[in-house]
Amino acid sequence: MERKKSKVKRRSKTLQGIIGVFCLAALGFVGVWAFNNAMEGFNASKADPISAVSQVTSRNDSADTGAENASSLTDDTSVVPDESKSEESKADVSGDGSEAESEAGSTPEETEDSSSAAGEEDSSSESEADVPGDTNAGKFPTAAEIKDDFADAVFIGNSRTVGLGMNCGKPLATFYASTGLNVNTIWDSATITLDNGSYGTVFDALAQKQFSRVYVMFGINEVGWPYWDSFQSQYEDVVNKIKELQPDARVYIQSVLPVSSLAINTNAVFTTENIDGLNEFIKNAAANTGCTYLDVNSALRQEDGSLPLEASTDGIHLMKDYCMVWLKYLADNS
Amino acid sequence: MKKQFIAAAAALVLCVGGLASCGGSDSSSKSDAPAASSAAEAQADVTKDAAAIADKLKSDVVWKDQLNELESAMVEKIIGVKPDLYTAGKVYIGAGGATAEEIACFEGKDEAAADSIMEALNKRIEAQKKAFENYVPGELDKLGSAVLVKQGKYVFMCISDENDKAKEIIG
Structure with a gap:
């Protein structure tokens, strides 16, 4: 009897063991299944295609009335305080490029907004609608608000004008501008893309077609010249050449835009006093050539005559919003 | 039992x-x-989102200049890429004149279109080199080592001082 009982006990223990193993196996299966399903679900969500957000439309008739765009850049700040004292017309003053190394980076990571930074008064900015990404939405004019499309106009100048061309949102306007261009180098500097795709001078480009309006701005690269009367004389030569090539156009001579205190970091010649002084000579050049003088400087200067700090990262080249203020002044006054 | x-x-x-x-x-x-x-x-x-990559380049790369988005109507005029070549894209440009810093990312209509976009951007870089060579030699370094890559129908250009970072973002 005892033997029978122990046999049964042994048997039941064995059976219990087998059942236990089966249960563990079952749990194992369930666990693995759950894990697999969870991984599949995760992978499926990662496989979803990313939707491409189209930011740039593929239709537009931006024209480009002549391919001569402002893409030839320049670095304006190649003003050279030429100590040579030569004063003949077309004195060769070559930019040493030092100013060009503007340490533009005072606020490099700024967003599109330009004037949020300092709360400084910004100059005459009318402003309405939104500028994309501009935290000062509503403070500056937009391309859409400036009704003048400048389709009949050409802008001639240095890198500040290049910047205007890049940021103004006026695809029908023409820009013959180049970084570092001045009233001396304009005669020989072949940096303008012509209609045929080759490079030529500003005058080569102007010979291609007629415009109704010509806006000219030089001076920032010449403010360090030792003789401003020489600058004035050369500027008049340039304007007369423009008038010869564009006999029916209204030619506007723009004052040099102000600079902010940051510009001193580029070159000590960039002071409000120098800018204002040079503008007197530019005004004379306009009068002597029978052209209209447009005081765009007044649209962008603060009370002390300087450019607002937030208008430029290097004190010289305007950020987009301030380019629009400039453009609006031109639209309203010409 | x-x-x-x-x-x-x-x-x-x-x-x-x-x-x-x-x-x-x-x-x-x-x-x-x-x-x-x-x-x-x-x-x-759809392996790339050109606009998103442009945004990431703008936000993650350190820039000297302030970059602004270039309006679509101005892309051909400034960058030289015709609108019929791409279906999506984004361009950021600087204040102009101070630096040559720029971002241009496009999804071409197809690989052939992407080739044309590459050609246009190469021309853009050469034009910039010509513009800056005598005046801002420092920018020539950026232009000389500009990141310009084509991946299938996608084209990415980034002119900055952080080429490695740009390449990492573009992938």
């Missing part, structure tokens, strides 16, 4: 249930397979 039988039956049910679940997940994964492969195909078709 009865208890043992019940215990054995319960164990069997668990095992069968587990096996069935695995089998079920296998079959469900089989039925999901077509969806997964089509998602993979779709992923292969």
